[in-house]
Each structure stands twice: as structure tokens, then as C-alpha cells.
Amino acid sequence: RLYCSIQNQTSTQHTTQQHLQMGRELSVQALLDMGFTDTQADQMLERANKDGAGQSEHATSTLMVLFVLGLNPSTVLKVLEKCPELFCVKGTHLEQRIDNLRRLGLLEGSLQRVVSHYPQILTLPYKRLNTVARFLKEKCAFTVQQVTDIFRDSPAVAHCDLGQLEYKFQYAYFRMGVKQSEIVKSKLFRVPLDEIRCRHCFLERRGLYQTPDKKGQTLIVNPQLNDFLAVPEETYLTEVAIATQEEFEVFQKLMEREWLEQDDGQERGMES
Amino acid sequence: TKWAGSLPKYPHTNLALQNFDATHKLQLEEAWPSVRASMLCEQKYGALVNNFTNVEGAMAQLQFQGCRDFVSWTVSEAAREILQPAASSHNNPSSLESVVVDQGIVPASLSQNIKCLVFPRGDISRFKPSRPDENGLLGYYLMDAASILPALALDVQEGHSVLDLCAAPGGKALALLQTQAIRFLCVNDVSVGRTLRLRRVLASYIPKDLLTEDKLRVTSFDGRKWGEMERDTFDRVLVDVPCTTDRHSLMEEENNIFSRARTKERQRLPQLQLELLMAGIQAVRPRGVVVYSTCALSQMQNWYVVERAIHLAQEELGISLQVADLRPLTQLFKETFNFAPDPYLGQLVLPHLTANFGPIYMCKLKRIN
Ligand SMILES: C[S@@+](CC[C@H](N)C(=O)[O-])C[C@H]1O[C@@H](n2cnc3c(N)ncnc32)[C@H](O)[C@@H]1O
Numbered sequence: 001r002l003y004c005s006i007q008n009q010t011s012t013q014h015t016t017q018q019h020l021q022m023g024r025e026l027s028v029q030a031l032l033d034m035g036f037t038d039t040q041a042d043q044m045l046e047r048a049n050k051d052g053a054g055q056s057e058h059a060t061s062t063l064m065v066l067f068v069l070g071l072n073p074s075t076v077l078k079v080l081e082k083c084p085e086l087f088c089v090k091g092t093h094l095e096q097r098i099d100n101l102r103r104l105g106l107l108e109g110s111l112q113r114v115v116s117h118y119p120q121i122l123t124l125p126y127k128r129l130n131t132v133a134r135f136l137k138e139k140c141a142f143t144v145q146q147v148t149d150i151f152r153d154s155p156a157v158a159h160c161d162l163g164q165l166e167y168k169f170q171y172a173y174f175r176m177g178v179k180q181s182e183i184v185k186s187k188l189f190r191v192p193l194d195e196i197r198c199r200h201c202f203l204e205r206r207g208l209y210q211t212p213d214k215k216g217q218t219l220i221v222n223p224q225l226n227d228f229l230a231v232p233e234e235t236y237l238t239e240v241a242i243a244t245q246e247e248f249e250v251f252q253k254l255m256e257r258e259w260l261e262q263d264d265g266q267e268r269g270m271e272s
Numbered sequence: 273t274k275w276a277g278s279l280p281k282y283p284h285t286n287l288a289l290q291n292f293d294a295t296h297k298l299q300l301e302e303a304w305p306s307v308r309a310s311m312l313c314e315q316k317y318g319a320l321v322n323n324f325t326n327v328e329g330a331m332a333q334l335q336f337q338g339c340r341d342f343v344s345w346t347v348s349e350a351a352r353e354i355l356q357p358a359a360s361s362h363n364n365p366s367s368l369e370s371v372v373v374d375q376g377i378v379p380a381s382l383s384q385n386i387k388c389l390v391f392p393r394g395d396i397s398r399f400k401p402s403r404p405d406e407n408g409l410l411g412y413y414l415m416d417a418a419s420i421l422p423a424l425a426l427d428v429q430e431g432h433s434v435l436d437l438c439a440a441p442g443g444k445a446l447a448l449l450q451t452q453a454i455r456f457l458c459v460n461d462v463s464v465g466r467t468l469r470l471r472r473v474l475a476s477y478i479p480k481d482l483l484t485e486d487k488l489r490v491t492s493f494d495g496r497k498w499g500e501m502e503r504d505t506f507d508r509v510l511v512d513v514p515c516t517t518d519r520h521s522l523m524e525e526e527n528n529i530f531s532r533a534r535t536k537e538r539q540r541l542p543q544l545q546l547e548l549l550m551a552g553i554q555a556v557r558p559r560g561v562v563v564y565s566t567c568a569l570s571q572m573q574n575w576y577v578v579e580r581a582i583h584l585a586q587e588e589l590g591i592s593l594q595v596a597d598l599r600p601l602t603q604l605f606k607e608t609f610n611f612a613p614d615p616y617l618g619q620l621v622l623p624h625l626t627a628n629f630g631p632i633y634m635c636k637l638k639r640i641n
Binding site for chain 2: 202205207249254258
């Protein structure tokens, strides 16, 4: 399979193959032959030698797998700068993991985008990814397509602790009353839990957000999750919360303390 | 469940919130969301310094933690601004103070010697509880710093006799006693239980020799009867009425005035408040001052009560009242508190996350005849 896909690549990649066969260690010449520019080759070597990753027997095969995936040299450089651990992953494992991402529904295009934005996803054994996928389907009742969308939009979920993931989901689903489709649309899993809670609670205390009742009804029209989570703080404040930066800053400090004390189950006894 | 604690989820606090959403939204308009969020968050306190203990010690300790006396701080700030060029000649604080008063920077009509420390805007630090000194007296009393304002506005002068008609648990009475100007103070509260608490508070802050019968009287009468008992008597009367205690009602389930069982009582509050204010107006001597205050936002309990009292006093008792202008006071303390813009009668402190004090409403009336 590997051989076949290489056949389809351009001549640059043919040379690559030759170099791979010749030696395992990275050299400037080899990198230039792969299509890197002088500067890129230097950067790559520097990166690779920083923690000895370049000496890894897998370094060249890693590069090759990334080329085979269709990434260009500058993207490959970025990927490895972001995630030098990949130098040390066995080529066959990388292929396995990429194939698994395809099986999870990531199509060409999305697949490359995910890998270039979040190469860390390839450091995880494919079994782990499948566990997360199963968890999202079974525990959170996302559809197969929604699970794919989550991996595409928020690949970092792969690394999340499942307990925390569940907490975040339940917060959105029960506490905020948001359905799965909206959770996916809002790219909720990209946002840290504290930020979700802060933005939500702030709106709630200002009287601008209500948890729907059992029939899914509210007395006010809630803003769309999409409009207040996936936007910069300034937009959130001026367009949704209609509040000042100072107010929100104090609110965040207060929330942090409230949650801390809630967790500790602490009682405070202040005289009034 | 897992999600408790984020909003009042119990019936009574919820009823309070629904009620406020219906009434305060109309009244405060675009300011309501901000006030609402503030009241649902932890409030800020102020430390009323007890002048009868080691003041410097207590002040130093509190200032070390980052707070400052908002009263003297504001006064000296205001003075510094105006006196910039002449600043060097007014180095010592007492002369600063006299200049400040002479030049009308500070409204002369402020009770003196009241010190209340607060953490700056946006600082959410908490006070530690005060510890007793070698005489068993506490160094400071923690209360909503905005509650100091009615006591400041009362303008207690040397030798005054003062009535605090609804005094328990005693925060404002303590503030008044800090002036050390009062010749005779009468503190009253209809509730016997709360009067006991008031006594305990006074005993923990005020030396025994100042609590003797010729200086202080603690009573448990229905304040509404005062007009019949003691007319035209006091130089100053504070009428700090029972109200919907808005912040409290949003946070505390127990004994909540918005519980169904207390609906009647709540509906009768404005009438009770009016009667208490009328009694206060009768108890004060001509040219004396009455301050009316609540910790509610509702107009029905605030200026509406005052307006009706002014009217009734004139019509039924022939007493003319003049509403004092509190703008110099709000102007002075606008850094510390968030005052409602252009109130119709009196002044209102609106809670704000960066200055989470109040709500406190106050109106100062001078009796003309
Ligand atoms: C807002 S609290 C006073 C707080 C107090 N001034 C302080 O600063 O600590 C109102 C008080 O009015 C009392 N009260 C209620 N009805 C009264 C009445 N008819 N006569 C006198 N006091 C009354 C209540 O018992 C309550 O303690």
C-alpha cells in the first residue's frame, strides 16, 4: 500500500524515496532533495537535533509519511516544529493512525488540515482515538457524523481526560440545555471549561440566559452558543453580554473563587 | 445535582429573582443586567473602624492588606485636587481637614470621625474577622460599606441627641457612636430577639462607661408609636426601615420575605415604612434632620414613601420638610460607590461588580417647623 501511494507522487517524492533507502539519518542534502529550501532544511535539522529526535531511526520515515499524506515541505516543517515527537514515531504506526482518522470519517482535505493544525493527534495510538470516539457516541449520544465533525473541529479532544470531557458535555447539555447539534456547531470542545462556565454564568446572572425547562422552553430567547463561545472576548462583551471588560474581569475572579470553594465544600462564615 | 450553586435554585430566592426581573427591569432599564449580576455575586464589605480600641493598630493592619478608609481618602483626594498649588502649606491633616471644610470641598454636613476601610475597585479580597483587644473590644465591624452613607448623611454634631428608630443589628448605630459627638443615643428595634443582638454588638465595640443609661437607651417599641410617645425631641433621627433586603432575598433561602407565607407582610411594607418615617418626622425637633434609608431598589419602598411622607406631614401634621441635596456627598464618594444617575428624590447606591456595595437608598429631610 505504501509503495502504491508513493507511485502516485511527484518526482520530488521519488528522490525522497531514494534517500530514504540510502540512510536513515537526516542530512541537509537529503532534506534539500525532498524539496525543502536551504533555510527550511536548516530549520528542520535544528529542530530535529534539539532533543536528538533527528537521530531517531524513524525520522525519515516520518517525513515520508507526511509527504505521502500530501503535505508540502513548509507544512511538514510546521508540523514537526509543533510536534517534534513525531520524529520518533514508527512510520507504520503513523500510517495506521492516519488510516484510522480516515476510518473515523475525516476526508482528504479535512484530514490534512487536522494533521497540520493539531499534529499531536498522531502521537496517540489509534485505539485511544477509537475509545474517545466510542465515548462520544455512547456516553454523549453524538451521531457518527457529529463525532467526525468534533475530531475535525476540535482534534484536541483526543488528548482530553474522558472524565473532564464528560463534565464539559454534561455542563453544556444539562446545565445550559444545549443539544448535541449545537454543541458541535459551536465548537464547544475547543473552549476550556472555565471559559464556557464564565461566559455562560455571566450571561445567566445578567438575566440574558436561561436553562430551558423540561419542555425545552425559556422565558427569554437565549443567544446561540455559537455567538458567544466561538467569538473573541471583546465581541462577546459588546454584542452579547453588553458589559464592560472590568466587570467581566472581576466576575471571572469571583467565579474562580466560588468554584474553588464549592469544590472544597468550604463554608464561609461572614457576618452580615 | 452536579450543577447546584450557580444560581438561586430554591423556591424563595427564585421568587425574589422573578419579582425583581419584573419590576427592576422597568425601573433600571439597561442598568438592570449589571445590577442583577452584581447582586447574584459575592458582595463587598467595609470595615467600620472602632475608635474605642487601638485605632492606629487596626488601621495599619487593614491598610497593610491593601484597603483604605474611603471617607478620609476621598476627602484628602478631593482636597489635593483643588489645593494642588497650596498643598505644601497644608501638610498636617488637621489643617487639611479645616481647609477642606472651609472651602466647601467636603459638604460640612457630614458626620465626623467615621472611618470605613474598603478594598479598592475591582479587588475582591475579603476581610478577616476582627479579634478582641485586651479589653475584649473588637477593632472593626464588617458591614456593607454603603450602609455607612446614611450615617454620614445624618450629620451628627457635638452634643446631639439621636434616635435610631430601627436599629438592630446595629451597624449604623455603631457608626454614629464613632463620631463621639452624641450626647444621647436612643436605639430601638421592635424585635426583642434582634434587640438582644444589638445589645451584644454594642457591648463588643463600645466601652461600658459609654453605655450608661444617661448616654444610651435601648428599647424594643413599635417604632410607629414614637410620634405619640416623644415628639419634637431629637436633633437627628435615623429611620432605617425594614424592606425587601434585595441582596439578601436573592441569596438566602431561610426567612425569605418573598416566600408565599410572607406575601401579605411584603405587600404591607411600603405602608409600614411610611408610618415609621412619619413617626421619625414627628420625633425630630424643628430644624432637626431625618434620614430615611432602605437596602431595596424598589421605588415603592424608596422615593415613593418619602414623597408620601412629605405630603402627609404637611397635610395632616402641618410639618414642612425640606429635601436636602445629597449630591455633594455622592460627588465625593463616586469613586467608591456606583450611584444611580439622576434619582428623583434621595440617592441610590447601585451594586456593580467593580464596587459591589448596596443597594442602599437614602433621603435626607430637614424639618422646617
Ligand atoms: C434594615 S434593618 C435595620 C438595620 C440597622 N439599622 C443596622 O444598620 O444594623 C430593619 C429593622 O427594623 C426592625 N423593625 C421592623 N418593624 C419595626 C417597627 N415597627 N418598629 C421598629 N423597628 C422595626 C426590624 O426588626 C429590623 O431589625
